[in-house]
Amino acid sequence: MSETIFFVLALAEIIALLLVYVFRDIVDVVVSLSAAFFINSLIFLALNQPLLAAIQMFIMIGGISTYLFVGVATEGYLAKLMTSKALFIAVFAMMFVLLSYPLLSMGAAETEPAQITGQQVGSQIGASVFYFYIMALLAFGATVGAIILLRSGGKR
């Protein structure tokens, strides 16, 4: 990946993420967040990971579309900006400095890029795929149970 492509994508992603806290319409917020996830998928593609890029795009953009429905169903427009700019900048600067310092002193050496393929997915989770099924069933059951509880609670 060339540095120019990386910088363009990184800048676009940061701008899209910051716009999340600038917009006042919840639809604009979700669209800018979707744009950020899409650009993140493009970075995955640039890292030679097309499989992960596709999974990331489908899961994350599909997931946050729910925010759009919920946001529109409750209150489409925020009455006023719901993010304190001064606090946002202060926390961001503090977190960035605190986290980047130890990571930059890690001294990791780059190697040849490796691509994740479908065969690797099978080999890496093949031994534990049973547990993934169990977790998926538990999550699905909890979801259905929560919906039933909420519906019965709402009727009271």
Add this chain to the structure above:
Amino acid sequence: MIFLYLLLLSVGIFSIGIAGMVASRHFLLIMVSAEIALLSSTLLATGVFSLVAQSAIIPFLFAVWAIAVSEVIVIVAVYRLLAKPGNGMDIRALSKLRDER
């Protein structure tokens, strides 16, 4: 050098997510900030796998994606609880819910 930039980008995105969680008072914005923080973890893991250490990260990525998607369940549940006339998603106004028994 790309890995260094990727590291800084991941830290920057994570910091944006945490700052958004702390500085926002709309429930949807707080949940969106949590998604942004999770996004940085997948980016960092993929970058580390691709450029530094070729190891098994698929289970880790699946776990992160599962957490990110399960947040949607929380959103739907909270919406169901709050979807009453006069109830918004301003977390400072949630104390009013104590009177609604």
